[in-house]
Amino acid sequence: MSPEPDLSALLAATAKRDRAAFQAIYAAHSSKLFAVTLRICRDRAIAEDALQDAFVEIWRKAEGFDPARGKAGAWMAAIARNRAIDQIRRRGRGPAFGSGGDDDDDAMAALPDLSAPRDGGAEMIALAQCLDRLEPRDKEMVLLAYYEGYSREDLSARYDAPVNTIKTWLRRGLIALRGCLETG
Amino acid sequence: MSEDRNLDAAERALGLDPKGFESADDAALTAAWEERLAPLAEQLEPVEPPEGLWTRIEAAIAPSNLSADVVELAAYKKRATTWRTIAAFATAAAAAMALFIFVPTSTVAPTPEAQKYVAVVTHDQNGQAGLIIEIEPSTGRATVIPVTAPPTGQSYEMWTIPTGETAPVSLGLLPQNAVARTNFVADVDQIFAISLEPAGGSPTGQPTQPLYHGRVVRVD
Numbered sequence: 347m348s349p350e351p352d353l354s355a356l357l358a359a360t361a362k363r364d365r366a367a368f369q370a371i372y373a374a375h376s377s378k379l380f381a382v383t384l385r386i387c388r389d390r391a392i393a394e395d396a397l398q399d400a401f402v403e404i405w406r407k408a409e410g411f412d413p414a415r416g417k418a419g420a421w422m423a424a425i426a427r428n429r430a431i432d433q434i435r436r437r438g439r440g441p442a443f444g445s446g447g448d449d450d451d452d453a454m455a456a457l458p459d460l461s462a463p464r465d466g467g468a469e470m471i472a473l474a475q476c477l478d479r480l481e482p483r484d485k486e487m488v489l490l491a492y493y494e495g496y497s498r499e500d501l502s503a504r505y506d507a508p509v510n511t512i513k514t515w516l517r518r519g520l521i522a523l524r525g526c527l528e529t530g
Numbered sequence: 531m532s533e534d535r536n537l538d539a540a541e542r543a544l545g546l547d548p549k550g551f552e553s554a555d556d557a558a559l560t561a562a563w564e565e566r567l568a569p570l571a572e573q574l575e576p577v578e579p580p581e582g583l584w585t586r587i588e589a590a591i592a593p594s595n596l597s598a599d600v601v602e603l604a605a606y607k608k609r610a611t612t613w614r615t616i617a618a619f620a621t622a623a624a625a626a627m628a629l630f631i632f633v634p635t636s637t638v639a640p641t642p643e644a645q646k647y648v649a650v651v652t653h654d655q656n657g658q659a660g661l662i663i664e665i666e667p668s669t670g671r672a673t674v675i676p677v678t679a680p681p682t683g684q685s686y687e688m689w690t691i692p693t694g695e696t697a698p699v700s701l702g703l704l705p706q707n708a709v710a711r712t713n714f715v716a717d718v719d720q721i722f723a724i725s726l727e728p729a730g731g732s733p734t735g736q737p738t739q740p741l742y743h744g745r746v747v748r749v750d
Contacts (some may be wrong), residue, residue: 378572402736407593
């Protein structure tokens with residue numbers, strides 16, 4: 347296995363308009379970000395557009411990345427998620443999303459198994475443990491929003507509850523999650 | 531209160547609310563949540579994007595996209611020879627478009643002693659003015675004068691491409707009335723543009739549909 351490239355250093359070079367560094371980021375990281383946009387968009391063409399938007403934004407905003415504030419991978423994952431969510435809010439999702447209860451069950455079943463994380467180290471273990479301490483439904487909502495790009499309206503339809511109730515549940519889950527992560 | 535702001539940030543980090551116009555503090559809260567949640571993204575099995583995607587991205591950030599604009603815009607330089615003709619041009623364009631325009635006379639009146647620069651941002655097809663930016667390099671003050679209004683339900687967004695850069699930078703939505711800006715930096719030949727966007731501005735941070743372009747020229 348080749349060693350992980352230093353994404354922070356590559357982003358710093360990209361901020362100085364170094365196209366080779368930018369291409370190295372693409373080579374190293376595009377498959378991870380494509381997994382993110384594909385999961386949210388549920389359609390290859392839309393997910394490809396979202397990934398393109400994400401990389402154009404990474405190129406444009408590289409200067410704004412501050413390694414003191416967080417990891418390069420987290421910064422790029424957030425951009426990819428946001429661009430994917432933009433795409434589905436504007437264009438709708440691929441047919442694999444929301445066509446019925448069975449599909450939704452599949453979607454949930456297909457979420458990554460967080461009890462056996464494939465990557466992310468100690469932070470992932472802590473996050474998985476804290477998510478497990480949430481009410482099961484609250485945990486599920488956070489994961490559906492994160493992985494599948496569910497909006498409050500999508501969650502409202504899925505759980506057959508008013509949007510305001512969804513908002514209350516989500517906030518309760520997020521308060522508990524932060525509390526757990528901070529106390530360790 | 532701060533708990534509420536933190537939860538708002540968490541919801542933005544999840545993508546439940548648009549991130550558009552965050553304060554620096556709120557952006558930091560959102561970034562902290564993005565960092566907390568990011569290990570989740572690592573759990574997805576990577577998927578190779580298709581072969582051609584890198585080429586599309588390269589094309590989207592290529593400086594050659596802009597050189598076409600530069601050539602087109604050379605024509606406008608000739609037109610903008612005097613402040614007076616620019617003002618007349620703008621007024622005529624506004625009249626032709628039957629739009630309400632608020633241009634404070636004090637900003638349009640010529641002040642011959644001061645060296646001034648101006649960008650007249652005109653429609654790519656019909657040449658009508660959409661925006662005039664008057665710049666005083668000595669003070670860093672600029673007056674942004676909109677001459678057009680977007681269709682209902684959409685927004686116009688102002689952009690510039692700083693000298694030596696290749697990517698457009700948003701200057702925010704086109705204001706409804708003339709506004710003064712301070713600490714305004716613009717070089718001769720710097721490109722300004724207006725794009726048509728969904729209400730509220732570009733969802734991608736890049737111009738959706740660029741319609742108007744113009745460059746900074748010196749006005750004697």
